[in-house]
Amino acid sequence: MMALWFVISLTSCGTSRIIVKKNSNTLTDRLPQPNSIFIITKEDPDLGDSFLIGTIATKHNGFSGDCNLRQVKRAAEKEAKEIGGNLIFITKHKLPNTLLNPCHRIRGNIYSVPNPEAFEKEILWNPNRKLKVRDFKGSTLDKPYVAATNTYFGYSTSVKSEENLVIVEVDTYFDCELSYYKNNKNQSLVLNHEQLHFDITELYARKFIQRLHQEIKNFEDLIKNVERIGNEVNKELLLKQEAYDKAVYSDLSQQSYWDKWTETGLRELDIYNSKTISRPYRKD
Structure with a gap:
């Protein structure tokens, strides 16, 4: 989800x-x-x-x-x-x-x-903080899967008027109360699979900030285009998450491929790991 x-x-x-x-x-x-x-x-x-x-x-x-x-x-x-x-x-x-x-x-x-x-109700993505069973606090009653992870990214903005800057900051979250985990004998495998959902969301948060760097020149651009860019990146994210689950559910050996794919993607976008951008607030 x-x-x-x-x-x-x-x-x-x-x-x-x-x-x-x-x-x-x-x-x-x-x-x-x-x-x-x-x-x-x-x-x-x-x-x-x-x-x-x-x-x-x-x-x-x-x-x-x-x-x-x-x-x-x-x-x-x-x-x-x-x-x-x-x-x-x-x-x-x-x-x-x-x-x-x-x-x-x-x-x-x-x-x-x-x-x-x-x-904790939510966890910020951090390369050194891996998900544990205790982080999944949602009810498992009538839930169809062994585990489910709810992750998302969002942004906030602020204006530094004296410096003529608008600042955009993006964060990636794991929602503890909307994520659940059922006890099972394959704990490490399941946790790794769910962690990768979180990592993929972080990857697309970086893609979002990359798009902002490429397409946003000033505050006016931000207001006009940020929702469109966000919707486009989120659509790509949802499709990728679905493709990941479909591939691994049909063939568990595919997990290693997705582990490597995500690791490579995060490394390639490491320049955007601060997930922050500043642009002129007013046109000169």
Whole structure:
């Protein structure tokens, strides 16, 4: 099951300023070991075995910088990690206001949790993070297959008006709650097959950003063409995912061919692995 999520979030806003207050009574020697998994959630999690180690609030300065929600979360994550946190529970989220404050602003509590993966709802593609059985959290009731993976890519945009730039950033996601896995004796084979679905989606996310580099010259081009380009790339992605399943289901030995095909494709498009593009916002 595949989906393509497109979001245009145009903001011209102030660089985020992060205020972190660390609890003075936190016993750092009792904190879990650092974990590469980091969670930001608005849903009140069950944190019985966790440590509240501080609070966080984002503010803004001026009217230029990086403060769309993606950028604000990224900055907050960096600061929370500095004091040993691996989960932020957002208690307040103020949306941008064009006249008064065009930035996303969040407040929340910083926790150190022993099992951050339990709170994951989606996973960003990372070459060093392979899917595990625990990542598949969807119900298997009445499901026809041994496993199913739901992956998609999407983009966000922001405007740096002082630099006359529009920035497009693309991410590739695995949806934990819409993906399922049934226990079976071929765990490694099944996980490899599902991982490749995720990798193929990343490959087409890079194809999408490649198309933007080739066809988008300015903000006007972006508005006119981004939906068309996205729909075209997504159609190609869906056809490729279907071809992959059909080939491997009919002949398991085909898995190695698709492993190599995807690896080669990702390597050839490695120049686009940041999945970011900047173009002039206004015509000179």
